[in-house]
Amino acid sequence: MEISRVNNYSAECHTVPQESERLNWPLLLLIFLLPLQNIYLGKIPSLGSGFNILNILFIFAFIRALMFRSTAFGNSINKFIILMMLNYVLSLFVATSVLGWNPASPNILKDIFFAYLMFFVTYKSITGLKSLHACIWASVLPLPYMFKVFYTNLSWMGFSTYTDKLRLNSGTFKGLGSNEIAAFYATYTFVLLGFALVQYDKKKKWFLYLCIALNVYSLVYAFSRGAYLAILLGLVAFCYFNKNMKKLLVTLAVVLLLFVFGADIFPKAVTERFDSTFAEQEERDESAESRFVLWNIAMEKFQGSPIVGVGFNNFKKMNEYGKDTHNYYVKMLAECGLVGFGVLVAFLIAAYRKGLLLLRLSRDNPLYRMLATGFLACTSAVIVGNMFGDRFTHYPLIAYFFVYLAIVAKAVDWNFNAMQQHENNTTSNQ
Numbered sequence: 444m445e446i447s448r449v450n451n452y453s454a455e456c457h458t459v460p461q462e463s464e465r466l467n468w469p470l471l472l473l474i475f476l477l478p479l480q481n482i483y484l485g486k487i488p489s490l491g492s493g494f495n496i497l498n499i500l501f502i503f504a505f506i507r508a509l510m511f512r513s514t515a516f517g518n519s520i521n522k523f524i525i526l527m528m529l530n531y532v533l534s535l536f537v538a539t540s541v542l543g544w545n546p547a548s549p550n551i552l553k554d555i556f557f558a559y560l561m562f563f564v565t566y567k568s569i570t571g572l573k574s575l576h577a578c579i580w581a582s583v584l585p586l587p588y589m590f591k592v593f594y595t596n597l598s599w600m601g602f603s604t605y606t607d608k609l610r611l612n613s614g615t616f617k618g619l620g621s622n623e624i625a626a627f628y629a630t631y632t633f634v635l636l637g638f639a640l641v642q643y644d645k646k647k648k649w650f651l652y653l654c655i656a657l658n659v660y661s662l663v664y665a666f667s668r669g670a671y672l673a674i675l676l677g678l679v680a681f682c683y684f685n686k687n688m689k690k691l692l693v694t695l696a697v698v699l700l701l702f703v704f705g706a707d708i709f710p711k712a713v714t715e716r717f718d719s720t721f722a723e724q725e726e727r728d729e730s731a732e733s734r735f736v737l738w739n740i741a742m743e744k745f746q747g748s749p750i751v752g753v754g755f756n757n758f759k760k761m762n763e764y765g766k767d768t769h770n771y772y773v774k775m776l777a778e779c780g781l782v783g784f785g786v787l788v789a790f791l792i793a794a795y796r797k798g799l800l801l802l803r804l805s806r807d808n809p810l811y812r813m814l815a816t817g818f819l820a821c822t823s824a825v826i827v828g829n830m831f832g833d834r835f836t837h838y839p840l841i842a843y844f845f846v847y848l849a850i851v852a853k854a855v856d857w858n859f860n861a862m863q864q865h866e867n868n869t870t871s872n873q
Contacts, residue, residue, distance in 0.1 A: 465511070466577055467568035469503035474565075474581035476500070477842050478589060478627060480617040497838075501557065501564070508567040518566070518852045520797060523790040524559050524845075530786045531555060531755060534779045538754025548756055551836075558838040558845055565849035575850055579638055582631070582843055583654055589615050590657035593624065597664055609666050619837055625667030626834045628658040629674040630824040631843050633681050637817025641809045669831025677824035684802060684816045734769045734831075741768045741777040752780035771829035771836075787835075794848055795822050801851050804858045811854050818851050 476483055476497060489495040535548055569575050593614035600609055614624040632655055639651035662670055740762045744753050758777050759765055768774040775784045798819040805811030825844060828834045835841050 464571040464573045466574055467504055467507045467511075467564075469500050469507055470564060470568050471577055471581040473497060473500040473504055474578060474843075474846060475585055477582075478585055478839050479615050480619070480839050481592060481615045484617050497557070501560070504564050504568070505560075508564045511567055511570055513567050513570055516563075518856055520562070520793055520848065520852050523786070523793045524562055526786045527790055528556055528559055530779060530783045534752065534755035534783060536754075537751045538757045538778075541754045542757055542760060545756060551756060554838050555836045558836075558842040561842045562845040562849045562852075565846045566853055569850065569853045575853065578846060578850060579634075582846065583635060583638075583651065585615075586654040586657060590661055593661045593664075609664070612665065614661065614665075616839060619839065621665045622667045622669065622832050623834070623837060623840050625662055625665030625670035626673065626824075626828045626832070627840055627843075628662040628665070629667075629670040629677065629828060630821050630834075631847075632658045632662075632674070633677050633820035633824065634814070634817040634847055636681065637813035637815075637820075641813045667831075669828055672831070673824040673828040676827045677820040680823035681816060681820035684819050685813075733764070733766070737762065737764065737766055737768050738770060738773050741770075741773045745773075745776040745780065748780060750780045751782055752776065752778045754778060767833055769832050771833045774833060791822070791826060795819065797848070797851055797855060798822060801855050801858075804855065811858075814851065814854065818847055821847060 483496045487496045531552055535552060538545065538548065565578060569578060593612060596612045596614065597609075600612065610621045612624075613620045616624045616627070635651055635655050635658070639648055639655065642648035642651065662674060741758060744758065744761060747753070752775075753761060755778055758774060759767060768777060772784065772787075775787050779786075798815050801811055802815035802819065805815060821844065825834065825841075
């Protein structure tokens with residue numbers, strides 16, 4: 444229904460609210476700090492029970508958002524996020540019935556919900572282009588510092604050839620690992636690229652290009668095979684939705700030819716790590732082989748309880764290795780069953796459709812068009828990245844996705860509000 448109204452109203456897609464804008468400063472500081480775990484976990488004292496500076500900033504951001512006139516429940520994405528939260532509550536009850544009460548579960552669930560709730564606070568806090576730009580810039584400004592920490596960690600390891608110790612470099616993600624920091628760079632760099640392409644200020648444009656280059660460098664030396672594939676598929680999506688099919692085909696053809704003729708186009712350590720992805724079973728490294736074992740165990744658990752699974756956070760306790768599935772979709776099937784898996788798929792489809800809708804609405808608006816393109820590539824990378832690990836429940840990694848989704852949803856709603864106003868004016872004139 445929404446998409447069917449788009450074609451006749453592209454000229455009205457530039458309208459945004461004209462009210463005087465006020466920024467949600469606690470939210471902007473929260474967005475800035477989100478990926479800097481080394482600071483808020485390592486340098487700023489917490490209040491215990493997982494309650495840290497981020498939680499305090501979120502409370503202030505929530506209170507500040509309540510002061511804005513805009514509603515947080517005016518778009519179609521809300522129901523899918525609420526369904527995901529309800530699914531986790533259901534899964535918590537299932538987990539308790541299967542293995543008993545786990546005292547750690549509420550705190551883990553709180554962190555998951557924290558990322559989801561970022562959508563509502565961000566959506567309500569964006570009242571115009573000034574606040575929209577401010578939210579994006581708040582997510583950009585940590586990147587040079589993140590690179591500094593990552594490069595400092597890398598420099599003392601030595602990386603002329605691949606060794607497993609190189610995967611200890613998690614940059615500012617103190618509580619996570621190298622796979623997660625790589626997934627961060629593989630996912631959100633596309634939003635930066637789209638934003639950079641529509642900057643008129645050369646200083647801002649080149650600063651964004653610098654951040655993109657730093658992200659790509661860090662991604663290359665994070666040695667995450669899943670992130671390599673995620674950024675490759677994201678690049679395909681970015682070029683496709685940006686209508687640069689000719690450039691895409693030329694680029695992929697050149698890369699393919701270089702591979703065919705054995706050109707060393709990547710550092711040796713990176714090539715060694717990537718080649719191990721496609722090794723025969725007897726030649727796989729321990730990390731790759733363990734994933735196949737865990738996936739088989741997870742599917743056995745799913746077959747034993749296909750509707751609701753074995754319960755939230757129970758898989759680690761129910762396999763002899765004490766490890767996660769290293770695949771979020773398999774994890775959802777094992778722990779939340781078809782119910783949870785269906786809710787997740789429905790949410791990802793809804794998010795993708797929201798990006799597509801903004802793309803169709805913004806044919807005459809470069810900012811919205813490139814934000815939509817970057818977000819669609821970002822969503823593609825999220826979908827691919829979660830095939831190689833849980834990239835969805837760690838709030839430092841996934842919260843930016845909900846921030847960018849809120850930006851896209853707000854831009855779509857501005858456009859539809861303009862359409863509705865145009866339709867009302869046309870009706871009254873008749």
